[in-house]
Amino acid sequence: MSELLELNGLRKSFGSNLVLDEISLKFPQGSATVIIGASGSGKSTLMRCINLLEELSDGQILLEGEDISQYGINLDSVRGKIGSVFQAFNLFPHLTVLENITLAPRLVLKKSKEEANQQALALLKRFGLEDKADAYPNLLSGGQQQRVAILRAIATEPKVLLLDEVTSALDPVLIAEVLSLISELKADGITMIISTHEMGFAKRIADRVIFLSGGRINESGTPQEIFENAQSAELKGFLSALHDAGRL
């Protein structure tokens, strides 16, 4: 597997508050990386740095060998290559499901309306949402909204898909819908970076699990290594807290 995305010594501070420190990671083509860690450990900030919604304080991000963190780069064209899905869905409420999905393909990839619609409808059909194509987001369940948000992100055919706590606002039944969609995308070979509190899902889908603590990579390894053979005190504490909360 070739390296698709590479982080070198990435740092991020807000004022004097260092939230990410010395993050160096490689993401091979087609891999699924799950980032776990307590709230405030820097998971979301890391995601927002990768899709350039936050400016780095130090370090470098390489996408297919190109430094996308360099000053003066065209942010729009880079962001188009990195799909992002957020915890709060952020669908556009004034557009139908179909319009939400086709907006970026039409405006960014300059596809014709017919072509964009066809592709979007094919995606919706594949994931059992074709009857919602003309519905507005506020009439959809949370799980449906989040699935549409994921389809919207992959409609631009991004190189990497960032999924930031995409199930945190959902109940267990809806979570299952969303997770099965993500599993299918993984089977398609889409490179994914996922931050989640769903440890069962992390075990199933991850090629590698990264445990963030205090803005640093505390431990990383296969799901077995992380969940069954934790080394550091922080990771052991995190896992036992999850266990006590009934989430492991």
Next chain:
Amino acid sequence: MSYTPSALQLQREEAKRRASRRSTAVALLSTLLVSALLTIIVANAQGAEAVRESFFNWYYAKKAFPRILDGIFLNLRVLLIAEFFVLVFGLSIAIARTTTSPVLYPLRLIATIYTDVFRGMPLLLVLFLVGLGIPGLRLPYVPNSAVFLGTVALILTYSAYVAEVIRAGIEGVNPTQRQAARALGLSQPQTLQHVVLPQAFRNVTPPLLNDLVSLQKDSGLISVLGAVDAIRAAGIETAQSFNFTPYVVAGALFVLLTIPLTRYTDWLIRRQDRAQKAQGAF
């Protein structure tokens, strides 16, 4: 699925119906009482007869009507043109004020000064300054007609109000919407056009229409520059007869002119309320 409501539910519905019949009756009764009271007070006023003669005289109303109608058509033309330009300029100023690029700083500064000045200055003063000042400049190609200059003054003032309303709408759109659009690779202008502005306009439609209603009635102020609109026409008629009925006629026509838009505004607000309640946001 159909089902038979329980006796309890039927009882509850009957009680609801009774309560609603009672409210209707109370509303009717109080309306009758208030109008009777007002009629008695006004009709028994000492000058009632004289006022009716000089403000509500059918003969003068009929006589002045054609001329005032001509005048109101001028108002209608003025306000349609003014509304168009007010929306265009208001939108441009609002967008200028919400930009962040350092290159556009002078534009932001100008837009800010413009809205400050024209929101603060009484419309009557703007009318005088534009209507009497611009002809004094003797600019080439600029028409000196009262209608043209009056319309310019209306556009200048109302663009400032409308710009502020639209700006409030733009700033009221959740920042996460902008972020989601940028994350999809949309450029700044594309984000503005396809994501931010449609939501901004939806949020501020009622106050925006309110400003347009206000513009409609203020189109009558161009009469101070000598344009023969409905108010001026009524003034001419009054000067001939010393009867004020033509002003009442002009006032009634202005109200008629604004009613469609005010009713539409009310309807829109009610619909938005319902939509929000449907989403559970109170």
